[in-house]
Every structure is written in C-alpha cells, then in structure tokens.
Amino acid sequence: MPRFKLTLEYHGGPFSGWQRQADAPSVQGALEEALARIAPEAGPVTGAGRTDAGVHALGQVAHVDVARAWDPFRLAAALNHHLKRWPIAVTSAQEAETDFHARFDAVERLYRYRIRDRRAPLTVEKGLAWRHHGPLDEAAMAEGAAHLVGHHDFTTFRAAQCQALSPVKTLDAVTVERSGDEIAVTARARSFLHNQVRSIVGTLAQVGAGRWPPARVGEALAACDRAACGPVAPPQGLYLVAVRYPERADG
Amino acid sequence: MPRFKLTLEYHGGPFSGWQRQADAPSVQGALEEALARIAPEAGPVTGAGRTDAGVHALGQVAHVDVARAWDPFRLAAALNHHLKRWPIAVTSAQEAETDFHARFDAVERLYRYRIRDRRAPLTVEKGLAWRHHGPLDEAAMAEGAAHLVGHHDFTTFRAAQCQALSPVKTLDAVTVERSGDEIAVTARARSFLHNQVRSIVGTLAQVGAGRWPPARVGEALAACDRAACGPVAPPQGLYLVAVRYPERADG
Structure with a gap:
C-alpha cells in the first residue's frame, strides 16, 4: 500500500489532544474519520508528536497507508473537504517511502x-x-x-x-x-x-x-x-x- | 464631566459592526452597556472609525464622558471586567481634553x-x-x-x-x-x-x-x-x- 506523508495544521481548542480517544474528539480521530470516507481501507494515522488537549500545530507531520495510488494533491483536497467541520487542514501531502515513519524518523x-x-x-x-x-x-x-x-x-x-x-x-x-x-x-x-x-x-x-x-x-x-x-x-x-x-x- | 480617550481591541466576528443597533450586538452597544454598569451617567461612546460587521480592531479609539474623575487605569480594568462576555478589550484609557473628539480630531x-x-x-x-x-x-x-x-x-x-x-x-x-x-x-x-x-x-x-x-x-x-x-x-x-x-x- 502506498504511504503518504501529511503535513497538518490545527487549532487545538476543540480537541482532547492528538491521540484518538473513545469518548472525546481528537485530531487523530477526526483525520481517521475523514480518511474512512475516501479510503475505507486506509491504515491508522501516525503523528510525529502527540500534542496535548488545546495545543495547536502549524506543521504536525503524520503518515498513513492508503490502498490505492492517490494523486497527493487530490488526497489533500479530499481530506480537507471531509475535515470541514473541524479546524484541521492538510497543508501538504506527498507520497513517502513505504518505511517512512512520522514519529520514529523525525530528527x-x-x-x-x-x-x-x-x-x-x-x-x-x-x-x-x-x-x-x-x-x-x-x-x-x-x-x-x-x-x-x-x-x-x-x-x-x-x-x-x-x-x-x-x-x-x-x-x-x-x-x-x-x-x-x-x-x-x-x-x-x-x-x-x-x-x-x-x-x-x-x-x-x-x-x-x-x-x-x-x-x-x-x-x-x-x-x-x-x-x-x-x-x-x-x-x-x-x-x-x-x-x-x-x-x-x-x- | 471628565472626558476619557479609550484605545480598544476587538474581534469583529460576533458584531454587526461598531455602530449601536436596536436588535443586533455592536461594539459601541457592548461598551455602553459595560459603562452603564460602572458609570450610569456616562455619555455615549464615540469611535474614530465605524468598522463594519466582522471587521477587527487592534487600535480603535473612542471618547466618552463620565461623571466622576476615574483613575484611568481603574476605568480600563472595570470596563474589561464588565466586557468579559465579549471579545472587546480596553487596552488603554487616559483622561483627555474636554473637547477631544475621537472621530473629528483624528489626523x-x-x-x-x-x-x-x-x-x-x-x-x-x-x-x-x-x-x-x-x-x-x-x-x-x-x-x-x-x-x-x-x-x-x-x-x-x-x-x-x-x-x-x-x-x-x-x-x-x-x-x-x-x-x-x-x-x-x-x-x-x-x-x-x-x-x-x-x-x-x-x-x-x-x-x-x-x-x-x-x-x-x-x-x-x-x-x-x-x-x-x-x-x-x-x-x-x-x-x-x-x-x-x-x-x-x-x-
């Protein structure tokens, strides 16, 4: 499956933090829901930093595997469309090496x-x-x-x-x-x-x-x-x- | 009555604009309501610029007459206290000449x-x-x-x-x-x-x-x-x- 590197901007206000939680809105959860709309077979979204509740990001980075070879530009636009109700934006998307890891590769x-x-x-x-x-x-x-x-x-x-x-x-x-x-x-x-x-x-x-x-x-x-x-x-x-x-x- | 020059910052989002209106929130209206709480005999608030609905201010200037000689610092603090429910802040207050006019004197x-x-x-x-x-x-x-x-x-x-x-x-x-x-x-x-x-x-x-x-x-x-x-x-x-x-x- 192709792996994509996403650069993300978000306002931390409405979220319990980056990390998915069962009963509270999270950035990871919102992204995974948006992905599910356009790429039902997509894997989990892995972020470089697990920002806390209320913390903002201008350049968070995440990676995700999707089943088909998306045009990165269209992938970003489609995600932004489905993220409309949240203050989260994909500011750039690019195809990455299949072993790229947003968290562990960060220097x-x-x-x-x-x-x-x-x-x-x-x-x-x-x-x-x-x-x-x-x-x-x-x-x-x-x-x-x-x-x-x-x-x-x-x-x-x-x-x-x-x-x-x-x-x-x-x-x-x-x-x-x-x-x-x-x-x-x-x-x-x-x-x-x-x-x-x-x-x-x-x-x-x-x-x-x-x-x-x-x-x-x-x-x-x-x-x-x-x-x-x-x-x-x-x-x-x-x-x-x-x-x-x-x-x-x-x- | 002493006249005060107020410097104001506000987020225009919730307002129909600077100017007081009968049936919609306005910056002028919110300020006059806050003033009424602390200085019931205060005159109307006159602004330098009548900003439109949604327009922000970092340094709007207004003048107002109040019945007694407030310490300007306390006047600003009292107004900010009563403005809490609105995104309006008095960033500075100073006593002005009694003929100072926020709108007509602006150069x-x-x-x-x-x-x-x-x-x-x-x-x-x-x-x-x-x-x-x-x-x-x-x-x-x-x-x-x-x-x-x-x-x-x-x-x-x-x-x-x-x-x-x-x-x-x-x-x-x-x-x-x-x-x-x-x-x-x-x-x-x-x-x-x-x-x-x-x-x-x-x-x-x-x-x-x-x-x-x-x-x-x-x-x-x-x-x-x-x-x-x-x-x-x-x-x-x-x-x-x-x-x-x-x-x-x-x-």
Whole structure:
C-alpha cells in the first residue's frame, strides 16, 4: 500500500489532544474519520508528536497507508473537504517511502510558545496565546533558559504521566524573543518529554515575573524533581511548528 | 464631566459592526452597556472609525464622558471586567481634553488587510484573514495599488450606502507585503470612505490573481463608477490598526 506523508495544521481548542480517544474528539480521530470516507481501507494515522488537549500545530507531520495510488494533491483536497467541520487542514501531502515513519524518523521537533504580557484580556488572539497579567523580563527569561540547553535529565520538566523510557534528552536550543507585548519561547530538540515545553515556559515565566532568579532554573533542573518545576503554562500558547526528517540518500 | 480617550481591541466576528443597533450586538452597544454598569451617567461612546460587521480592531479609539474623575487605569480594568462576555478589550484609557473628539480630531487612520493565499482552509487563523484559494502575485498588486495613492475621487471604491459628503479623499499610502503565504495590504489616510479598503483589496486581488493587468486599477479609479470596482474583499481580513491624533500644543 502506498504511504503518504501529511503535513497538518490545527487549532487545538476543540480537541482532547492528538491521540484518538473513545469518548472525546481528537485530531487523530477526526483525520481517521475523514480518511474512512475516501479510503475505507486506509491504515491508522501516525503523528510525529502527540500534542496535548488545546495545543495547536502549524506543521504536525503524520503518515498513513492508503490502498490505492492517490494523486497527493487530490488526497489533500479530499481530506480537507471531509475535515470541514473541524479546524484541521492538510497543508501538504506527498507520497513517502513505504518505511517512512512520522514519529520514529523525525530528527528534530520545533515548538513555539506565545505569551502576551499585558493587562487587557485577549480578543483577536483569544485561545492563541497565554495572556500573562504582569510584565515579564525577557532577558532574565533567556538567561534562565540557557541553563536548560544541552544533554540533561529533565525529570523536573516532565509530566507525571510521561511514558518516555528515559527522562534524559538533548535540548538543542531555547530562545526567548520579544516583539511588542508578545514573548515567543522557541524550543528545538530531537524529541521532547510529555509537558516538557509547557513546564519550561511556566518556569521561565516565574523568572520573567521576578519571582525566581535565573540561576534557580539550573537548580531546578539539577534537582531532578518534579516538585522543583514552576507551574505548567496553559496549552493555548503552544504550537508544534515543524518536524524535520533526514534527507533520504535515495530520495 | 471628565472626558476619557479609550484605545480598544476587538474581534469583529460576533458584531454587526461598531455602530449601536436596536436588535443586533455592536461594539459601541457592548461598551455602553459595560459603562452603564460602572458609570450610569456616562455619555455615549464615540469611535474614530465605524468598522463594519466582522471587521477587527487592534487600535480603535473612542471618547466618552463620565461623571466622576476615574483613575484611568481603574476605568480600563472595570470596563474589561464588565466586557468579559465579549471579545472587546480596553487596552488603554487616559483622561483627555474636554473637547477631544475621537472621530473629528483624528489626523490619520491605519488599516491592514490580511490575505493568506493557499489551498488549505484556515484553522488557527480562521476568521482572522481572507483565505484566497489561488496564488497571488504581490508585485503586481503593489503596482496596481500605486495608481490609488494621492488625492482622488474614490467613487469606484465606495459602498452605495456610504454617507460621506464627498467621494474625494487623499490616500497617503498603500503597501503590499508578503511573508510566507500571507499578504498584508496596509492603507493609510486621514479618513476613508465606507468599504474603501475592502473594495481596494478586492480589486487588487483581481490583479494578483492575474485576471486584471495592474493598469486597470488606474482605469477603474478614473471611471468614478462603482461598477468598475472588483468584488469587495470579505470583512474578516480587515483590521483597524491605529488612529493618530495631533500632538496638543498645551498637552
């Protein structure tokens, strides 16, 4: 069966998360229902990242096997047609090698977290960023973030229900950038632990608000203790921006 | 009575427009209801621009008279509290001269229109931009836009129901800029006619899609005929970004 690589964009608001669930809408479930309409023999949809409830994606990647050789362009259009009732869009589809695996082949994941530090509630961007009531010092946040880059045991920044075999990960980069009242925290790694980005952002917000000195982020990491983490930032600010794969020697 | 200048942000989606109406939600109506809760003797709210149904604002300006001398900061917070059920936020409040007029004193209005030219439907930004199915040539659009800058009779780009006394306006600037699949059309003038920006954008989209040569925008303008206009662009891409006032010699 031909395998397709799908690039997906979605608003996380209405979903219990990426992963299919029996009794709640999920991105995977909505995609599989749309596929069932056009390709009843299609296999399950496998995503690169299992985003949580409320988390958005601009460039999630998934793979799926379908019984016949679709024109990729028509496959995307047909899926988008059947996804109309959901805020999910297939932004690109391409035929992949039959052994391509969206999750295991990924060599880099890029997440962005959007904070607006202002007193007024969000209107146009409600649900698209975290409104932080008090002002944040982005330079202090960047100083705190620098403690996290590298190969570490991230037990402090890992959800209790995280299923990863090891808490040791390599965080390639964390940047903090301000533009007006928006602060964007961008994190890049081969893979992340469950809630890792939101745990990091919530901790950096403690630093930005002046409640923690930047060095305490390094101490929290070293503690390898979930209790040392700041409060986890809410889901609506988080975006899975992109997933990168190696160039195929044969592709 | 002290007069206050309010800077407002809102999502135009749920409203029939800025202007108060008897039987439909409006931004002005929602603001006046919120004011009635905290300052029952407040006067009407006068806005700088009467945005249409579905049009957003990032920096609408309004003035209102209230009976007592509020701390501006508390006034904004109290209004935001009572506006909770609506996507309207007071982003700043300040006491103004008692003769300050949000509409008549404005010397410049800045509008931005956001287009995404892509096949996939919008998800995260649904309702926040116009998704244009076919690709747009932004350089051709900019060439077409150049014909509109200056002092002209804009009858072609004016809604039939426009109440302005004269169709002659000075358009100070129109720029067309692409970033990824987003094209932003920005227009700056002392004042605009009803539907002028959306009429211009719809016309420029004809050029961008290759259906009109850029020079036809100049011909449409010269025709002074509403029938010469392209289709009016939909409201959800339009933002009233800012309103500028002269510096007060005494302020």
